[in-house]
Amino acid sequence: MICPFCRHDDSRVVDSRPVEEGTQIRRRRECPECGQRFSTQEVALLNIIKRSGATEPFSRAKVLVGVRKACQGRPVDEDDLVLLAQRVEETLRATGQAEIEAQEVGMAILAPLRELDEVAYLRYASVYRNFTSLEDFEGEIALLRALPSSANSSSTATPSTSKETSNSPITREVKSTEKVDSNSAMQKITSKN
Structure with missing residues (x-):
């Protein structure tokens, strides 16, 4: 890594520590040329593929904005919303994919929001x-x-009435854990799909 002080093109790692509950690594580096020390942070990137095909980095802030609108006027704490956004990010990262469709972000939001x-x-x-x-x-x-x-x-299943046929792990999990009684309302919904 380039030294931010003298622009020397090499540095050595002096110390590494996990931060942010293990989602990031903080490294303390030292430049062999000037002797200055500096810190870097390493983060595994999670990109979202939008409907337009463009990609952008995952943002908990965007999740919070959308969920805040839905919770407007409801007895929901800000701490609960922050925890929900964290759960959504953890769910998406657990798929092991570096790029995730925007639709999957919405699916990941639905289950914890229903519980909230x-x-x-x-x-x-x-x-x-x-x-x-x-x-x-x-x-x-x-x-x-x-x-x-x-x-x-204690279930995180989300009812799904849409015509989604995605093969992503999130969608498969939701479909395989659905448990719904076969009453007349369910038959009506099933006939719509």
Whole structure:
């Protein structure tokens, strides 16, 4: 690494430590030319592929902005939102992929948001899944009622009524862990898909 003081093109690592709960490594370096010490941080990049095809780095701040809008006027602490954004990032990083579709970010947000606040979940899902009618809301509410209550639930399954056929680990996990009663509301939703 180039020394920021004398621009010498080499430095040696004096110390390395994990920071930010192991998601980053802080390295203390020393320049053999001028003897100055400096710190660097190493982070594994996680890029999001937008619908347009452009890529951008994952941003917890963007997750927070979207979730804050859904939680507006709801009894949800800022700390809970920060924790939700952290869970979303951990879920995405756990896939082991360096690039993730934007759609998968939305899927990763839905499960912890449902556990946090069902009304906020419904608001977010209505935008994310592009609800166009009252029936879309009724169907999602029927799914929420069929699932265990968020207060008693330890599951991170998210009800999915969309026509997604992605092969990503997040989508596969959601589809394989869905447990929904086969009542008339479910039959109505299934017939729509």
